[in-house]
Amino acid sequence: MTEYKIALVGFGGVNRGFAQLVADHNAEWKVALGFSVRIVGVTDLFLGSIVDKDGLDAKQLVALPTEKGAFAQLPGGNAEAFNETVIKHSGADIIAEATFTNPVDGEPATTFCRWALESGIHVVTTNKGPVALHGAELKALARRNNVAFEYEGAVMSGTPVIRLARQALAGSNILGFEGILNGTSNYVLTQMKNGLTFNEAVTQAQQLGYAEADPSADVEGFDVRLKVVILANELLDARLNVSDVTCSGISNITAQDIAQATADGASWKLIGCAERDVQGSVRASVEARLLPGTHPLAGIGGAINAVSFHSELLGAVTVSGPGAGRIETAFALLSDIVAIHTVYGK
Amino acid sequence: MTEYKIALVGFGGVNRGFAQLVADHNAEWKVALGFSVRIVGVTDLFLGSIVDKDGLDAKQLVALPTEKGAFAQLPGGNAEAFNETVIKHSGADIIAEATFTNPVDGEPATTFCRWALESGIHVVTTNKGPVALHGAELKALARRNNVAFEYEGAVMSGTPVIRLARQALAGSNILGFEGILNGTSNYVLTQMKNGLTFNEAVTQAQQLGYAEADPSADVEGFDVRLKVVILANELLDARLNVSDVTCSGISNITAQDIAQATADGASWKLIGCAERDVQGSVRASVEARLLPGTHPLAGIGGAINAVSFHSELLGAVTVSGPGAGRIETAFALLSDIVAIHTVYGK
Known part of the structure; x- marks a missing residue:
């Protein structure tokens, strides 16, 4: 049984929705999809960050209040967003990037994607910025590092379009x-x-x-x-x-x-x-x-x-x-992980 | 480069459409899809049959007149439909089954599918009969023989539904x-x-x-x-x-x-x-x-x-x-082969 260790970058509606999916469906994914998921880190510019290589409680993450520095309220959590630590050093196999879309330069999301791909970590994202503005570079970076860069949710949320x-x-x-x-x-x-x-x-x-x-x-x-x-x-x-x-x-x-x-x-x-x-x-x-x-x-x-x-x-x-919605968009991240599992998980 | 040897069972509109696709696109498939196709046999209850392990000329097949026993007009062809020979002994990796749908017992298509699967040959079909009437048996037979049984074209021609x-x-x-x-x-x-x-x-x-x-x-x-x-x-x-x-x-x-x-x-x-x-x-x-x-x-x-x-x-x-059409339905056979290539071709 494959278990993917995932770090969530950005913890607004989409990645909170993904944590909800993990809380509700992780057990059935083992049977239906052939893998399960462990959330090993979360970082968010507003909420702070947390790492636990043994796995964070998805239900507890979903219930986190939307207050500045809220991750400091959890054991081992921090009010500061240690993005680079969570992306590079949480032990994640996959980064789920769902920060805001910056239509001017795609930052800071593009940097987050680069950090992960350069470290040999798969990236799944729902963020239009990095894909529209730096897609060719990030795809090439993923190929060079033999990892996936998947972004079904960047268009029409979880409705399958790209795939x-x-x-x-x-x-x-x-x-x-x-x-x-x-x-x-x-x-x-x-x-x-x-x-x-x-x-x-x-x-x-x-x-x-x-x-x-x-x-x-x-x-x-x-x-x-x-x-x-x-x-x-x-x-x-x-x-x-x-x-x-x-x-x-x-x-x-x-x-x-x-x-x-x-x-x-x-x-x-x-x-x-x-x-x-x-x-x-x-x-x-x-x-x-x-x-x-x-x-x-x-x-x-x-x-x-x-x-x-x-x-x-x-x-x-x-x-x-659907073209939007937190659960609908979070499903896009899941569908990206299914696609990664098809290619890399066997 | 993978080359799939294909035998066509039934040579009405759909498999004639498939031969047309091979004639027009086989060279570009090498680049776009990572494989090419060689037609090694064709059998049809009305037209007869032909086998050539070196590969039949797809253009010549497309141009075959729709007359009883017409395959006898081609070098090595026969007015009789040697179905079992074409399916089991043409050297095919994949059988493209596109005979008529028999809604009562799915025959003779179901027997054709069984012959192929039992012989360790993949089956792609656009025929509703075998899938609707004997799908569970044929899927189990395919699993036991570690081959694929794919039937995207049985519903809505080449429009992706099942996949x-x-x-x-x-x-x-x-x-x-x-x-x-x-x-x-x-x-x-x-x-x-x-x-x-x-x-x-x-x-x-x-x-x-x-x-x-x-x-x-x-x-x-x-x-x-x-x-x-x-x-x-x-x-x-x-x-x-x-x-x-x-x-x-x-x-x-x-x-x-x-x-x-x-x-x-x-x-x-x-x-x-x-x-x-x-x-x-x-x-x-x-x-x-x-x-x-x-x-x-x-x-x-x-x-x-x-x-x-x-x-x-x-x-x-x-x-x-589209829910019908000869090229649209023939595309379903191609999409089944793409799916087979994804799983078995690497």
């Missing part, structure tokens, strides 16, 4: 994709179709916890742009930077536009997409598009996310599912 | 599924929504080649029932027989039912589904259902197929794509 394309669609010759990759903006567009104004819909999304106080990353397409870079580089072997993706959002769409679309049986959607042209170069964009009712993404409503892959052999294959 | 659930959703705790698993009946319902009567829509589906002269397997749910058995046994660890699945079709749905649904923003769909209850037993059915407009399957129109998985950790994840 679906890489494994199940291998050989289908993916030519491009179109996606609804931001739940907040799709919720806003759906509620506008239901009669709200743009501002009313944004306010409602904020009340429901979908949108931040500053909703611009969601409604102006910046969040989607990072995901388009990740998917284009992964699925189309592109080498795009964020600045290669033209980007506009949904804030110019009026109630009248929406009403006209509905009358025509069409839907406005914020679409992130990329396609490879016959010369092999990849063009990518984020923009609001008017989709006919027969388009596979036209019916995707509310906070649901979806990606439609276009391939030479299958035409359009579309997957939809 | 998506088995690999990418592993650990999500799938509790049930609902699917639109028959393109003909979905096309009929879609065209009734567009104003045709049931009989007009069936006639149109026949003219387009979706429906057989006797459309009852499609519109009465019998085809879907086989797929529900396959998915329930695969995804929910059920041990269902065909007779365990209650089954009704769409022939009683009237134009008036459809009009009323449309007025209510709802859609009639032929749904194959199964779910595990809290005691662990699995209930499965095929029936026409009235889906609200927000249901993930409500917007699936035309001949497209889709499955919505319900899991404990992700809620609903839905995949849609």
Whole structure:
């Protein structure tokens, strides 16, 4: 029986959700997945850090109060975030990196990933920053150190997108994709179709916890742009930077536009997409598009996310599912560990 | 470089499509997938058979006329279908079984699969019969002989369903599924929504080649029932027989039912589904259902197929794509070989 020693880097909703999964399901994973998990360290810039090579109690971690320096309340814990110690010296086989996404330089997450990979430790992450901004470097670093760098949760939380394309669609010759990759903006567009104004819909999304106080990353397409870079580089072997993706959002769409679309049986959607042209170069964009009712993404409503892959052999294959949520995103980390186990665990 | 020697059993649309894929893509598979394919034998009850351990010309196979005994026209070919010789003695590593589905006893395909598995030869198939009627026996036979029995194409052609659930959703705790698993009946319902009567829509589906002269397997749910058995046994660890699945079709749905649904923003769909209850037993059915407009399957129109998985950790994840087509189904055979290569090829 394989047991993976895991260190959690960042202890917000996602890694707390992962600790919850460990608390609830570790015993059944032995039977269902062929491995179990031991949490040997946690570090968080706000909460502090803790290491125990014998394994931390996942239930106790889940119950930790969200207070500055809270890890000092646990035996052996510390109010300070000893990130490097937890990543390099906790004895972890795998680092689960789930700190905040920094869209400018991907830090400090990228440094955390580098530390782990350079030390021969697998990395699983739900963080768009390191993958979108430094993906090629980190993938090469992982290859050189014969470890995995997995990031299913960076796009559409635990809904399989990257792995679906890489494994199940291998050989289908993916030519491009179109996606609804931001739940907040799709919720806003759906509620506008239901009669709200743009501002009313944004306010409602904020009340429901979908949108931040500053909703611009969601409604102006910046969040989607990072995901388009990740998917284009992964699925189309592109080498795009964020600045290669033209980007506009949904804030110019009026109630009248929406009403006209509905009358025509069409839907406005914020679409992130990329396609490879016959010369092999990849063009990518984020923009609001008017989709006919027969388009596979036209019916995707509310906070649901979806990606439609276009391939030479299958035409359009579309997957939809949750795009956010702490347990849904924590599942992405588990699915990354399952993938690592498939390759390295036998 | 791994080369898989493949024998094709049945040479109708699907395996002819597979030969087309080999003719067009074998060279690129070496780079993209890490293996190439050599067709060492073909047998077909109508066309006859041929074996060449040095490899048959895939292009020549594709061009074979559809005439009784046509393989006799090729050097070394025979008008008779020497099935057992081709399966057991062509030197194949993998049998691609794509004969017709026999919904009564799964023969002769099941015997073909047994011959291969007993001889230590992997089987990939797009045939629902052996999997739905004798799946447990054939899976056990494969395990005992340390070979693979793969059948992605038995449900939704090359659209990943079985492998998506088995690999990418592993650990999500799938509790049930609902699917639109028959393109003909979905096309009929879609065209009734567009104003045709049931009989007009069936006639149109026949003219387009979706429906057989006797459309009852499609519109009465019998085809879907086989797929529900396959998915329930695969995804929910059920041990269902065909007779365990209650089954009704769409022939009683009237134009008036459809009009009323449309007025209510709802859609009639032929749904194959199964779910595990809290005691662990699995209930499965095929029936026409009235889906609200927000249901993930409500917007699936035309001949497209889709499955919505319900899991404990992700809620609903839905995949849609082609449910038929010769190249689309042949791709399923390729994806099965990719899966075999992942496990056995390293």
